[in-house]
Amino acid sequence: MTEYLDWRKEDFPFHTRVETRWGDNDMLGHLNNVVYNRLIETVVVRFTMGPLDIDWQRDPCYPIVIESLCRFHQQLSFPETVTACLRAGRTGGSSVTYEIAIFGEDNERPASTGHFVHVFVNKETQSSMPIPEAYRKVIEAYQR
């Protein structure tokens, strides 16, 4: 059940680089655990604004997070620039699970792995709704 330790960058079709900042380190000298979750959120948001092309103003629905998980394998520290990688995992009627791996500058192995579950909700009613077909097509193209 630890296959995620073998995840490699090339297993993921969407990558984004994120610079760390001084304030990301905590008093133990490495990125605070909360910041790893921020990196996971960042790659998901960049995917939704990039390939998925969601427009929060225009679209009649938007995604909200219902679950997130982060495993910590290696320490990351300011000032390194990290690479956060995403692929689409399981999809349901209205939800998608993104699988995430975060890599430090000099490492083939992930420093962190986890997942992030989005549910699409109708902007007016705030209730869940089927993933719009255009989004589903893109999501499926990023499944591995």
Next chain:
Amino acid sequence: MSAPKAEERPAYGYFLELQSRWMDNDLYGHVNNVTYYSYFDTVVNYFLIEKGGLDIHNAPVIGVVVESQCNYSQPVAYPDMIHCGLRIGKLGNSSVRYEVGIFRNDEQKASAAGHFVHVFVDRETNKPVPIPDQIKDAFLSIMKADAA
């Protein structure tokens, strides 16, 4: 890997009340998902300091996080008061699984619930070590409270 279900206050043996802050809200107008993890590490560390006598600046043994998870049921938003419930899910020799419930104001049902796993390591060598006695006693004290 099943998450704890959203639960009620009596399921938690220790509480810490936090004032949410303006910056906790995101564009959706409620507390950002990542901020919940900040509530988690605040209640866990406060518990270790208050009940376990942890000296965060000098202790030879520190807790490092190996996994965290959160399930979001209902939003919370600034200026809500955040009541963080804490209990011990699993106690090992050098690791502990905390389970945290996030309660909005006086609500009895958790708005979010998750877990946080610490491994205690030697501050110098980074190698796992047994949980220090005073901290272990603190865990046992709220485990008994859970059972009561």
